[in-house]
Amino acid sequence: MTILIVGAGILGLSHAYAAAKRGLKVHVFERTHTPLGASVRNFGQALVTGQPPGVMLDLAQASRGIWGDWAQRAGFDLKRNGSYLFARTEAEEHLLDAFCQGRAREFGYRAELLRGAQKDALYDGQFSHHRAALHGLDDQQVYSREAIPALVQYLQRELGVEFHFSTLVRDVEPGHIRTTTGRFNGTQVIVCSGHDYQTLLAEPLATLKPQICRLQMLRVRPKVDLQLQHSLLTGLSCVHYGAFADLPQAAAVQADILRDSPHLDQHGIHLLISPTPYGELIVGDSHDYSRDPSPFNGEQVDNWMLQLCEETLGCEVQVVERWQGVYGARGAQPFTWLDVAPGVSAALMHTGVGMSVGPAMGERNIARLLGEA
Ligand SMILES: Cc1cc2nc3c(=O)[nH]c(=O)nc-3n(C[C@H](O)[C@H](O)[C@H](O)COP(=O)(O)OP(=O)(O)OC[C@H]3O[C@@H](n4cnc5c(N)ncnc54)[C@H](O)[C@@H]3O)c2cc1C
Numbered sequence: 249m250t251i252l253i254v255g256a257g258i259l260g261l262s263h264a265y266a267a268a269k270r271g272l273k274v275h276v277f278e279r280t281h282t283p284l285g286a287s288v289r290n291f292g293q294a295l296v297t298g299q300p301p302g303v304m305l306d307l308a309q310a311s312r313g314i315w316g317d318w319a320q321r322a323g324f325d326l327k328r329n330g331s332y333l334f335a336r337t338e339a340e341e342h343l344l345d346a347f348c349q350g351r352a353r354e355f356g357y358r359a360e361l362l363r364g365a366q367k368d369a370l371y372d373g374q375f376s377h378h379r380a381a382l383h384g385l386d387d388q389q390v391y392s393r394e395a396i397p398a399l400v401q402y403l404q405r406e407l408g409v410e411f412h413f414s415t416l417v418r419d420v421e422p423g424h425i426r427t428t429t430g431r432f433n434g435t436q437v438i439v440c441s442g443h444d445y446q447t448l449l450a451e452p453l454a455t456l457k458p459q460i461c462r463l464q465m466l467r468v469r470p471k472v473d474l475q476l477q478h479s480l481l482t483g484l485s486c487v488h489y490g491a492f493a494d495l496p497q498a499a500a501v502q503a504d505i506l507r508d509s510p511h512l513d514q515h516g517i518h519l520l521i522s523p524t525p526y527g528e529l530i531v532g533d534s535h536d537y538s539r540d541p542s543p544f545n546g547e548q549v550d551n552w553m554l555q556l557c558e559e560t561l562g563c564e565v566q567v568v569e570r571w572q573g574v575y576g577a578r579g580a581q582p583f584t585w586l587d588v589a590p591g592v593s594a595a596l597m598h599t600g601v602g603m604s605v606g607p608a609m610g611e612r613n614i615a616r617l618l619g620e621a
Pocket residue numbers: 254255256257258259260277278279280283284285286287288289290291292293294295415416417418440441442443444447448463465532533572573574575596597599600601602603604605
């Protein structure tokens with residue numbers, strides 16, 4: 249059985265891994281010379297703590313171990329110390345407290361709320377100005393721009409996956425695909441084309457009414473040598489992530505945001521900070537939803553995010569790089585597996601957590617295709 253996969257982002261690579269480790273012949277087709285899509289533009293946070301109970305939490309928990317295996321076999325940096333989500337206000341602290349007392353226990357999130365001396369001891373007191381810190385023990389951090397290429401190398405070297413870079417797939421049909429470097433035959437085609445809804449399968453994908461989210465991102469150097477080893481979030485993320493957003497206490501957090509900083513709500517700004525292996529930090533993000541993403545970044549949006557970042561870290565930062573990230577968003581479901589024709593399917597994310605759940609999605613989809621599940 250030969251599997252033809254379109255796209256070398258995290259979804260394409262996850263499906264390639266799951267198929268190749270079962271001994272199937274796998275080809276991956278990527279239009280750029282190296283992956284340059286959402287999977288390398290992101291924070292690299294593989295978050296369990298933020299996922300809503302149910303399938304997303306299950307997938308994130310199952311993905312955790314796969315990331316661990318990959319890091320070891322492919323040799324990329326994986327931080328396994330978890331995340332700190334800081335409560336900056338009374339409302340944020342109440343929400344995190346309620347999460348720990350209720351949902352975390354009920355659904356098995358491994359998280360603890362640090363207060364007082366425990367919180368003040370973090371990074372020599374650097375975060376003592378916050379009210380509390382939720383330590384998400386299962387959250388992991390990769391440096392995507394290194395991890396994704398390392399994963400490609402590993403799949404090529406150890407599992408015999410054949411990569412066809414700088415190759416645009418023009419058309420997919422049962423049994424074959426047509427590309428800019430020729431026609432290839434295969435038993436099953438899996439389209440993992442990210443937020444490109446126009447090149448392939450345009451009509452079936454249009455029925456999903458997909459949208460695109462555009463995010464502003466920065467890489468910064470902190471003026472204090474923090475040697476950060478954890479992913480950082482604040483209470484702002486609680487109105488964004490499904491683990492918290494539907495708890496009754498989230499309403500007060502949202503009301504505070506609307507009263508004190510409506511611009512954050514208007515631009516979908518919620519602060520994430522990710523450590524790179526080199527002492528620098530990836531900072532973002534804003535959320536701008538549309539059918540076609542605007543190419544124009546607002547400087548004011550970057551300034552608001554930098555201000556939040558400096559307040560959260562308690563130190564100044566210097567910007568070293570800026571970019572735009574884009575991902576598929578706001579479908580009816582958080583992700584889709586679409587059987588388009590016999591032997592032709594599409595696997596797509598519609599929310600910004602593909603790094604957190606993608607590895608286990610690949611595993612489950614391939615198991616189901618082969619009749620194992
Ligand atoms: C700024 C930003 C921050 C994020 N942060 C996080 C985070 O911290 N944690 C998390 O879990 N998720 C995060 N996400 C979301 C996550 O990155 C995405 O959900 C995930 O990367 C989507 O993976 P993908 O493989 O579907 O898409 P992509 O990575 O975009 O890959 C799709 C690939 O398909 C290729 N392709 C498309 N059409 C064709 C064609 N016809 N022929 C050949 N190749 C084709 C494209 O070139 C591309 O390389 C973030 C996203 C962004 C943009």
